[in-house]
Amino acid sequence: MLILGIESSCDDTGVSVVEDGFLIRSSVVSSQDFIHSRYGGVVPELASRRHIEVIIPIVEEALRGAGVILDDIDAIGVTQGPGLVGSILVGLSFAKAVSYVKGIPFVGVNHVVSHPLAVFLKEKGGDNRGVPDFPFVALVVSGGHTVLLLVEDYTRHRTLGQTRDDACGEAFDKVAKLLGLGYPGGAIIDRLAREGDPEYIEFTRPYISHGSLEFSFSGLKTAVLNYVRKQDRPLTEETVRNISASFQEACVDVLVKKCEWAIEGTGLGDLVVSGGVSCNSRLRRRLGEMAEKKGINLFIPPPHLCTDNGAMIALSAYHLLREGKRGDLTMNAIPTWEDL
Ligand code: KG4
Ligand code: ZN
Numbered sequence: 001m002l003i004l005g006i007e008s009s010c011d012d013t014g015v016s017v018v019e020d021g022f023l024i025r026s027s028v029v030s031s032q033d034f035i036h037s038r039y040g041g042v043v044p045e046l047a048s049r050r051h052i053e054v055i056i057p058i059v060e061e062a063l064r065g066a067g068v069i070l071d072d073i074d075a076i077g078v079t080q081g082p083g084l085v086g087s088i089l090v091g092l093s094f095a096k097a098v099s100y101v102k103g104i105p106f107v108g109v110n111h112v113v114s115h116p117l118a119v120f121l122k123e124k125g126g127d128n129r130g131v132p133d134f135p136f137v138a139l140v141v142s143g144g145h146t147v148l149l150l151v152e153d154y155t156r157h158r159t160l161g162q163t164r165d166d167a168c169g170e171a172f173d174k175v176a177k178l179l180g181l182g183y184p185g186g187a188i189i190d191r192l193a194r195e196g197d198p199e200y201i202e203f204t205r206p207y208i209s210h211g212s213l214e215f216s217f218s219g220l221k222t223a224v225l226n227y228v229r230k231q232d233r234p235l236t237e238e239t240v241r242n243i244s245a246s247f248q249e250a251c252v253d254v255l256v257k258k259c260e261w262a263i264e265g266t267g268l269g270d271l272v273v274s275g276g277v278s279c280n281s282r283l284r285r286r287l288g289e290m291a292e293k294k295g296i297n298l299f300i301p302p303p304h305l306c307t308d309n310g311a312m313i314a315l316s317a318y319h320l321l322r323e324g325k326r327g328d329l330t331m332n333a334i335p336t337w338e339d340l
Helices: 031-039 046-064 086-104 111-120 168-178 188-195 218-230 237-266 283-293 311-322
Strands: 002-006 013-019 023-031 076-082 106-110 136-141 146-153 156-162 269-274 297-299
Touching: 002 046, 002 086, 002 168, 002 269, 002 311, 013 046, 013 311, 023 311, 046 086, 046 136, 046 218, 076 086, 076 111, 076 311, 086 106, 086 218, 106 111, 111 136, 111 146, 111 269, 111 311, 146 237, 156 237, 168 188, 168 218, 168 237, 188 237, 188 283, 218 237, 237 269, 237 283, 269 283
Parallel strands: 002 076, 076 106, 136 269, 269 297
Antiparallel strands: 002 013, 013 023, 136 146, 146 156
């Protein structure tokens, strides 16, 4: 069974052809970083317009890459939410149109829940990575979301905790912006932090309370802002590296500790971490150390499957379709997590 997965919830247009719910035949991601970088963050109207421009060529590229034509596709999976409503509408409208014209089913997918499921994707010639057992704990940490889930199976989950304000990746991006580092800032901070001192500034660790699985990153972001404003001279490159390392360490401390608490609270032995921030080298290292200490299994998809992509949407769609779920032409884009 061939599923066309379409992702357009934010600023990446991702389209993939996935066979039998796990094998990636092709996956194409068109990034809009070059559009949003000058603003230091995603401009929703520009994001929607760019999705409109690229969706058809990207679908064509994905089909070509998989060596198939549209007539070979059995069903479509498309991100229904959460995300930017104008961006979601482009992918959703496209999926509805193709479904209608070709007479094939489509199904709406929860973008956030599909992130950890990326761990089940396989690539032709790729290494034989292990997969977690259900149920498992998942941390999704990206530019739009920071949430801990208890994933019961491919289509069922419970939310254990999520951010009350900013997502962790958003905090990385905003701190990078105020340090004048460019957008998206996560990878830049990651790189600079390698040569910085993580103990240079003791930024606040927003744990909220002992054992809490909720997150908050807006105060940490403000703490960096206040620190920078208090300096009476321009920041040296060394200070920027030290601020990057100290800020990153505060984020990583919180993310790792909350994963540990989630593991302890649920008594589960498998942890999956996904979303753009899970590309962070320090976070990966610290999670690995924590997993070893606690004797649990840690799974992090390869970086290109941690960030937004159409393959994870196709994988989720496969399992939703197997359960008989179907979208119809009245289906709405749903921007908030709570309503999905
Ligand atoms: O999952 P993703 O591609 O899109 C969303 O759904 O948001 O995540 C993008 C986010 C951005 O905030 C970016 O700065 C962050 O992931 N990111 C990183 C790293 N690579 C990407 N954050 C920290 N360290 C990284 N190496
Ligand atoms: Zn995402």
